[in-house]
Every structure is written in C-alpha cells, then in structure tokens.
Amino acid sequence: MTSNTAGRTSITVLGLGNLGQALAAAFLSEGHPTTVWNRSPHKAEQLVARGATLAATPADAVGASDIVVVTVLDYDTVREVLRPAAGALAGRTVVNLTTGTPGAARDLGAWTADQGAAYVDGAVYAVPQTIGTPAAFVLYSGDEAAYREHRPTLDLLGEGTFVGPAPALSSVYDTALLSGMYGMFAGFFQAVALAGTEGIEAAAVTSPLVRWLTAAADALPAFAEEIDRGEYTTATSNLEINAVGLRNILATTQEQGLSTDLLAPLQRLFDDQVDSGHASSSLSRTIESLRAGR
Template sequence: MNANTTTRPLTIGVLGLGNLGRALAGAFLDGGHRTTVWNRSQGKADELVARGAHPADSPTAAVADADLVVVAVLDYATVRELLLPAAGALAGRTVVNLTTGTPAAARELAAWVTDQGAAYVDGAVYAVPQTVGTASAFVLYSGDEAAYRTHRPVLDRLGEGVFVGAAPELSSVYDTAVLSGMYGLFAGFFQAVALAGTEGIAASAVTPLLVRWLTSAAQALPEFAGEIDRGEYATTTSTLEINQMGLRDILATTEAQGLSTDLLSPLLRLFDDQVAAGHASSSLSRAVESLRGAH
C-alpha cells in the first residue's frame, strides 16, 4: 500500500470510464471513498466529478494520486498501454485489473506490474453496470492475496468478493469457464425459440416454460460436478444412452422443421463417442470425458 495512506484517507484511482468503469467509480463514491478518475474522453468523467470524484488529466496522474488503482478498459493491451507511462508511480500501490482477457495475458501483466514494485490482483465482474454494488453482483479475484485482503472492505463495495487463488490467471480461467456455460445456455435458448417459431409459437410463450425447466434442471449440476471430480459415473437415472436417443430425436425434429442443427449436433457427437466406447449406462456427465480426449 502507498505510504501516503498514513497521512490521508485511501484514494482509489479508476482508469477507464466506459459503462462498467463509471459504475465502479460510482460505487466507490457511494461508499464515501476518495476517488480519482481518468478516461480518454474527458466528458465521461463529468457526472462523477459532479458527485465528488477528482479528475486526472492522465493515467500517470491518476496512478500517482491513488493507493488502489482499478482498471476497466477494453483489453489487456490497453491496460499495459495506460500503465506503461505510469511505471515509475506504481511502486507501493495495488493494481486491480477488472478488464476481460485471457489467462496468458493476466500472467504477463501480473509479472510486469510486480516488476514495478506494485501488487497485482486480477478480477472478473459478474454484474451488468446497473447492478454493480448490489447484492446480486459478485467479483472473482486472484493474484496477491495479501493485497486483496487489505483492500477487500473497499472492493466489496462493487459486489461480494470471491478470492479463487494466488495465481493471477485463475480469475480469467474461472471467468472463461463460467461464461462458456452462459453462452451454452444462450445457444439452447436461441435453438428453443427458433424451433417453437416454426409452428407460430412466440418466443415469449415458450420462454417461461424454458426458464422453469432450466431452473429445475440446473439442480443436477452439483451432482454432475461431484461425479466428474470423482471420476465415478454410475447412475440409475439420466444415462448417456437415454440422452443420446432423446437428443437424436430432437435433431431429427429440428431438421424436419427446416432448421439448422449446428448448435446441438456437437453435443450428440460427445454422446455417440461415449456410448461407442461402452459407457451407455453411465451418467450423462461422462460426456465431459470426450472433451478431455478420454473414452
């Protein structure tokens, strides 16, 4: 932490005032924290300045004025571009990077920030800007645990914090995994409403039924996770063979209705692969082994 905190309250510097960055800075201001803000387009800071934020005329000025530097920009290349001129001001500070990127980029940036004498924490925000700072928001963090623990009371203004490990890339790995599941759900939704629409059923008519069923089906995921972690797939309920037959019928219906099966055909290939390998009576969750290259 910057030694200046012994003589003044902790200052947060927020770099990047897109929709997320403005929400982050607003949450800090709502918590009564001294907040310095910077953005390429100065006008995006006006509302925050009216609420009490201190404008900085450069990223270097924002870093120099801050103890905790929070970055939320387009990508990791932009983070590096902004912090590079401020390298001399980073020592003793904590950088919390809430920019979406890859695990490799997180490792590289963490190493560079640490070389400048600063602590590095990587993060993934699970909230739309309107819900930042509410009970529905949560943030995954990885990297320097001591720095995270020191600043957790401040960071929790953004949403419930979950520290996932000391390796800086872990929050990005978790984020990629969680968002993969989200996009899989969206793919299923698009398939469902397209299929319903072939018979004139409105998306708004089928969606409540879909949400009801998915909410129930999601309760199986922790059990599936346990099976996968143990590598034990015995079951008397949702076997691979049953799901193989069911999904094959769904794809046949989809084709008969004149729709593409591109979204769901890859899943049937996983089922086929496992059944062909002799696992017809195993749990549906065993399909993950085909993604891992196991049979």
C-alpha cells in the same frame, strides 16, 4: 499512501465505460477519495460533479491513489494505459477488472510485479446498474495479501471471493462461467427458433423453458461431484438415453427446416462415449470426450 482524514482508502479508476463509471460511483458513495481518468475526459463530468478528481494522464491518476482499478476494453489497452505510468506504480495495488485471457493475465501480473506493485485480477459478475448491490459478485486472484488488505473496499462493488494466488485463475473462472452462460443462450436461441416453426411466439416458449432450466440446473452439483470423483455410475438418465433423445431433437430440427449446427457437436460427444462402452454411465461422463481433445 494517500488517504483522507476519515481513513478512507484512496482509489483511482482508469477507464470510464459503463462499468468504470459504476465502479467509481460506488467508491464515491462510500466517501473514498476517487481519482478518475479516461481517454475521453467528458465521460468524467458526472463523477467530477460528485467529487471525483479528473487526472490529466494515467501517470497522474496512478500516483494519486493506493488502489488502481483498471476497467478498459481489453488487455492490450490495459498495457497501453499502464506502461506510461510504470514509474508511479511502485507500492500500489493494481486491481484489473478487464476481461481477457488467462495468458494475458499471467503476463500482466508478472509485468506489474516487476514495477513493484501488487497485482489482483478480477472478474465482475454484474451489470453496471447492480454494482454495489447483493446481486453483484466478483472473483479475484493474484496477490492474496493485497486482496485481504483491500477487501473491505473492494466488497463495496459486490461480494468478493478469492479463488487463488495465480493471476490467471480469475480469468479461467470467468471463461468457464461465461462458457456456461453462452451455452444456455445457444439453447434458448435453438428453442425459440424451433418453436417458431409452428408459429409459437418466443415469449410463449420462454416461460416454460425458464421453469425447466431452473429445475435442470439442480442436477449440476451432483454432476460436479461425479466429475471430481471420476465416478459416473447412475441409476437414472444415462448417456444412451440422452444420446437417443438428442438424436430425436436433431431429427425434428431438420424436419422443421432448421440448422443443427448448435446441438450436433453435443451429439458427437454423446455418441463417442456410448461407442466407447459407457452407455450406462451418467450424462456427466460427456466431459471425458471434451478432455480427450486437449
């Protein structure tokens, strides 16, 4: 494989959106021979000025390096980019950092293996500006041997964690973490809208909200232990108390002229558990109503 005299692993980055540019810049900063490709070549100009090589085609880009990092719009685009380069993939490691679904990751992992390449799927938790800093982290799954071999290089992007050998696992983690994030955003939007009905500015309610959410997050590890054990006994805030509390919130939301669309589904889950005889159980038992819908 290609490497420079200092023994730096050669890397190709396919896709030069904001994230792809940040990834390539991080590799260049550590002296790695870096080849880049993008459908719009002008996006490579700053990277080329820093020493990157611009490839004319995806096949040329793939053939130039040990590691092929892909960060494009979606998995359909990944396939469109990699298929013409299939003949150059053998013996290389594909690290796909494109957001997608678990099924798409499974299919792409199998296809990549058929081409004789190792496949590592990754989920990046960072904005482009924090790539390469302690604020960034990446969850990887797929070919463990390839990940272990290239971990020192991949850790230049952010702290890496290997979550398992199935290519789909990082995508499942990603979907789970992003679901939690969007749930938090939904609660924020609800809070701001409700406060605004009485003329309270968003900034004014956000300060105590962040303080409260930070404290509330401390309950999550205990909830996780209860869920993993399947034991939901509690002496504190049980489902009945929370069902009554949420019903009051929904009533207030209606009184203030707002939609209850965001929180009403959660009320149904609480009520389902209470009606099933679990009023005194921990709030974490709500997950059993979600699981019943699988």
